[in-house]
Amino acid sequence: MLGRVLTHLDRLVACDTQNPPRTIAPDHPAIAYCISVLKHSGCAISLTDHGDGCVTLLATRGEARTVVNCHLDTVPADPSWTRDPFKLVVEGDDAVGLGACDVKGAAACMLAAIEESDGAVALLLTTDEEAGQSRCVREFLKQELPYDRAVIAEPTGVKAVTKHRGLATYELAFRGVAAHSSVIGADQRNAVHHASLWCAKAIGLTESKPYDDIRLNIGMIEGGTKANVAASSAKVIFGMRPPPGMHPDTPARVLRDLVQDPENCVWKTRFAAPGLDETDGTPGLLSDYGFAKGDPVDFWTEAALFGEAGLATVVLGPGNIKQAHAADEFVPLDDLRRAAEAYKKVFSDPVDAADLAGTMSDAKGAR
Template sequence: MELAATRDILADLIGYPTVSFDGNLALIAYAAGRLSDCGARISIMPDETGQKANLFASLGPEIDGGIVLSGHTDVVPAEESEWQSNPFELREADDLLFGRGTCDMKGFIAATLAMAPHYAALDLKRPVHFAFTFDEEVGCFGAQQLVAELQRQEIRPSVAIIGEPTEMRIIEGHKGCYEYTTEFTGFEGHASTPDLGVNAIEYAVRYVSRLLEIGADLKQNAPVNRFTPPWTTIQTGCFHGGSARNVIAGHCAIDWEMRPVRRADVDYVKRTIRAYCEEILLPAMQAVSPDAGIVTHVVGEIEGLEPTDDNEARAIVSALTGATDADVVSFGTEAGLFQQIGISTVVCGPGSIAQAHKPDEFVSLPQLQACLDMLSGLQDRLTA
């Protein structure tokens, strides 16, 4: 029965095209309505634009020590021409449910909403919380706002299960994700006299070259760990600059990221690239044009999830799923933000990360059933 309800709810959720650059308010209202019908205490937390919001809902006593079931509501874009069907309309074939967000990660959200009436009917001794966030895909902005609000309201859950697609494996650790845009302001001029200008593209290239050198150092000196790859990675994703072949580029911007295996690497990268700018690049640029500059904008700085010896969330999910081990992954989630405020956290959810962000994304019905089995088993933990 729960599987059929989950499928129907998932169909509703997929129908809300909550691409990160759009709003998610309709989906939040839908989820809030279902949880409110169960008697949940509802808190909707809008962002500063009023176009997006987090939902935090609770069942059970208003005490510390609750269990959080968390998922993000936003999805990446879907180009309909690349899909076999409308990406925002659920399609079922051979026990697979297709649609944007089915595995990443509306399948998990649907399962929690399907279980909510069952939790509400119990004599709960421990609260269960539903945390649905916005803008995970572009910087975990919703979760950052959510955990800050939990601290402000002195809401203290002790366990969080983040339902990202792991094929129901327990993930106890992942790398952080630090994203930046670095802008270079040069001085335009005619290409025939390059010494009279400051070519922003050329200085950006030197900056990227230094990042590559730093990345090589990190690879050479990586600590022993279980990540793949086992070193802090640095990657340049986008490069924008210039106006014409024969014009000295007056502006350039690069989008880059690093995924650290440890916090010390973050400090090393920031310290090293800042020193390179201040001691090498900026003096050379400003010797020609005092107004030349380099500015780095933080897109998002998300801490990793650190494996710990004492992890209540891991113990609970292990008992519920039968998994005897826990793994680490290189992709990022919101889990580290919950861990930062003292909540024991793991990542475990239906579907495969291999399907995320691709055309014809899907989650299988057996995976949803395995998730429901875990969530159903949680009932004993909530009533003891």
């Protein structure tokens, strides 16, 4: 099956799906190629264009209980690439190309697995994961869906990850009053001072439980014009990665209360999503497909959104996260082989309509 995988990966890598810019449309060559392969394998295709480069392709065959998800977009190629990022090259035991690890290698494995299986299929391909808003997945999960399980592709070394951290980013805009720094009281109305005070309090909060493990990161502080002028505005952009089981909203409320002058601070949530945690259905998902369980990871994936929607969910894909977004990105050939076999187990699932109806009835009652 590795030969099929590399054929698909070669075609997918050749398709420019860099994101940004958000220019992927339903007629994009990568989507057209996937549709051709999937139709030839007996899949029905549903294509949804959400605009702004957000396209969803749902391929179905039979009545599956497990939906498998993979994104087709990549980050922009870093200038330090030493070769053509859109030309797949096999070097030794690795396949090198933009997206080979994150995560077109997984998509190629899925296409090959569907070709070599005859079971039920529910494959969701999206184009906006790297944009950071997850619109495709969020819109998909708003529907009434006939699935109680999900397998999400990200680089995990073909281990089934059942837990990972949440992710949230915020922007604080502080307002002050511009004044000469010699004026008494100017420092009390200096927006940069207020921003700095909040940053100090936020860092202090993370030095004790229960917020000592939220992985707070103050990524940007902007404001002011020069040393002798009290700043009229300042901006702080920060993020955090709370552990599984802690929704970002919980520490966010505490952090927001640390603002000294709330009337002169605008708090904006850029992105907030919980982590992935195990559910009652996770052990069955692992055992039914013979997945090897992986350790929890610190990076966030869209698997968390499927888990939040009530599906037993794991993250499983070829490659190592250290190669994701890197120049001369590669994925081991052995990972591709093993991932294709793992996905084939899912696409060989012989669930029929009667069994599926009973399963979903039980699942909805449990939610």
